[in-house]
Amino acid sequence: MPNPVIQQMLERRSIRNFSGAPVSDKDLQIILSAAQQAPTSVNGEQISLIVTRDKDTIRKIAQIAGGQPQVASAEVxxxxxxxxxxxxxxxxxAGEKQLIDQCxxxxxxxxxxxxxxxxxxxMAAGSLGYGTTAIGGIRNNPQALIELFGLPPRTFPLLGTTLGVADPDKLPRIKPRVPLESFALNERYDNDKVSAGIRDYDVTLRHWWDAQGQFDMPSYIQSTTNYYKVDYFPTVGEALKRQGFGLIDIKS
Amino acid sequence: MPNPVIQQMLERRSIRNFSGAPVSDKDLQIILSAAQQAPTSVNGEQISLIVTRDKDTIRKIAQIAGGQPQVASAEVxxxxxxxxxxxxxxxxxAGEKQLIDQCxxxxxxxxxxxxxxxxxxxMAAGSLGYGTTAIGGIRNNPQALIELFGLPPRTFPLLGTTLGVADPDKLPRIKPRVPLESFALNERYDNDKVSAGIRDYDVTLRHWWDAQGQFDMPSYIQSTTNYYKVDYFPTVGEALKRQGFGLIDIKS
Structure with a gap:
């Protein structure tokens, strides 16, 4: 019998349909406090959060993220x-000048x-019974979020998460992954295992979609191709530059 | 009483002294399987792991990471x-060409x-009683790790984690964080709160070090200054380029 942490992790799924039940202030504080104890590089604590509860603002974020109903219907x-x-x-x-944001x-x-x-x-939200989905779609238009939140130079809105109570009638199935032996490689990289894993997984994921009647959803190879043959969020580089980030060691 | 997940998160600390007790294969498999269910962007699963158990190789990784005893003494x-x-x-x-690694x-x-x-x-390791520390220090010399693991183009060793059984006599205290209200900002960025949080935290962290007799350890302002006034891992950009990563939208 797995412990509660392992069990929660094995059963993790992205929740895109919320019941509309509230997220209590107390629970939100617990989630934020627990997450803050996560490690940061050189204990620099170069992460901040913008917590949005205002419904109008959440709807604006949903629009910025490309018109996502799953965002618009989140409580937080x-x-x-x-x-x-x-x-x-x-x-x-300390009377010095920071260089790291240029590298x-x-x-x-x-x-x-x-x-x-x-x-x-x-993880913290899930342990309290809430549902979440990671939203990278805010990089669809970083500049709009920068203006919405009044973000100063050297900050960047990288991704976000929805938070709410899952609609119990619309719980998704747990999504399969590439075979473990093609993900966790022993001692050295093994391109044969990685490639074989892709072919296996493409079949597994096809069956997973089909079992839910979603015959039109692309499986792994086609989905990855659709996304990665283009630069699907092409304004990220420009927005990073406008926020003052440089990459002097790559550009040179 | 917090649930087991919240409790583990609130008590999280980086373990740098191991007892030498083994990590079982079964536990390692559980850790890897549970972690693999974490989300990836567009379900691209663009993450792989190299799992090192060979002690000679672990010692080599420790050297590459700048000579870190905490790495050399890890079980995994x-x-x-x-x-x-x-x-x-x-x-x-699918007969197409990937562009995303150039962006x-x-x-x-x-x-x-x-x-x-x-x-x-x-999180998975901690729930099974193991200790860990995130090791960004492998970026001290990415090229050496690329050669050690035989990493192909379009892969990059970004960071790692030690894994072992904590030495119970050398458990570190839980490190404090910047004040919650300067980390989790409501609705909009607030530079006054962030700045006030730095000054508060610098005092808090000073007391935390002093309480352990580590009077020479720099507090937040000085530590951050020491790291971030320079490009402390200056070969990362070059190694990324050599692995075939481009940043065409930043360079242009």
Missing amino acids: FITILIDFNRTANAVAM AEGLIVGAVDAGIMLQALQ | FITILIDFNRTANAVAM AEGLIVGAVDAGIMLQALQ
């Missing part, structure tokens, strides 16, 4: 920011820490 | 890769998903 939306403004303020208090390392640290925070928020 | 080291090789293979199977969006997706995976692995 939490946006995860890379916040090198906090660290720049700290560095300025590939900075963007990587910020994005990794944002991912850590996303998972921490969703 | 798990390296988290951005794996746009998997997705490139999938796109090629800022791709690097962001990969890094965010790596962070999600880090937190998922550590």
Whole structure:
């Protein structure tokens, strides 16, 4: 019998239909406090959150994310920011100038820490019975969110999560994954295992969609191709530059 | 009384001293399987792991990460890769060509998903009683790790985690965080709250170090300044380029 943490993780699914039941202030505080104990690179704490409860604002975020009903119907939306403004303020208090926001390392640290925070928020929320879905779609138009939240230079809205009570009549099935042995490789990378895993998984995911009557949903190979043959959020680079991020070590 | 998930999260700390007790194969499989259910952007599953159990290799990783005893003494080291090789293979199977690894969006997706995976692995490990520390230090010399693991183009070793049984006599205290109200901002960014939080936190963290007799450890402002006034892992950009990543939308 798995422990409650493992059980919650194995049963994780993205909740896109909410019942409309409220999220209590007390639970929200517990979720935020628990997630904040997650690690950050060099304990820089270069992550901040914008917690949106205002329904009009949540609807605006849904529009910015490309018109997503799953966002519009959430009770709370939490946006995860890379916040090198906090660290720049700290560095300025020491009489120095921050460089890290101009480097590939900075963007990587910020994005990794944002991912850590996303998972921490969703684990905490899930343990209290709430449903969530990660929303990368806010990068559809980062500039609009920057203006909506009044984000200063050196901050960037990287992704967010919905939060609400799942509609029990519309719970999705748990989505399968690529075979474990093609995901967790022993000692060295193995391209044969990774490639074989793709072919296996494409069949598995096809059956998973078909079993729900969603015959038109593309399976793994086609879905990945549809997304990744193009730069599907093409304004991210420009928005990063406008927020003052540089990548001097990549550009040179 | 918080539930087991919240309790584990609130008590989270980075374990840097291991007892030398083993990690069972069964537990490792549970950790990997549970973590794999974490979400990935557009279900692209652009994350792979290299699981290192070989002690000589773990010692090599410790050297690559800048000579870290906490890595050398771990029972297992798990390296988290951005794996746009998997997705490139999938796109090629559909007769198309992947573009996303040439864009800022791709690097962001990969890094965010790596962070999600880090937190998922550590949560699963912690629930089974194991200790972990996130190791970004592998970016000290990404090229060495790329060669050690035989990593193909479009993959990148972003960070890793140690895994082992904590030495009960050397458990660290739980590290404080910036004030919650300066981390989770309501509705809009508030630079005054963020700045006030830095000053508060600098005092809190100073007291935390002092209470452990570590009077020489820099507090938040000085620590952040030491790291972020320089590009402390300056070969990351070059290694990304060598692995075939581009950032055409930032460079232009």
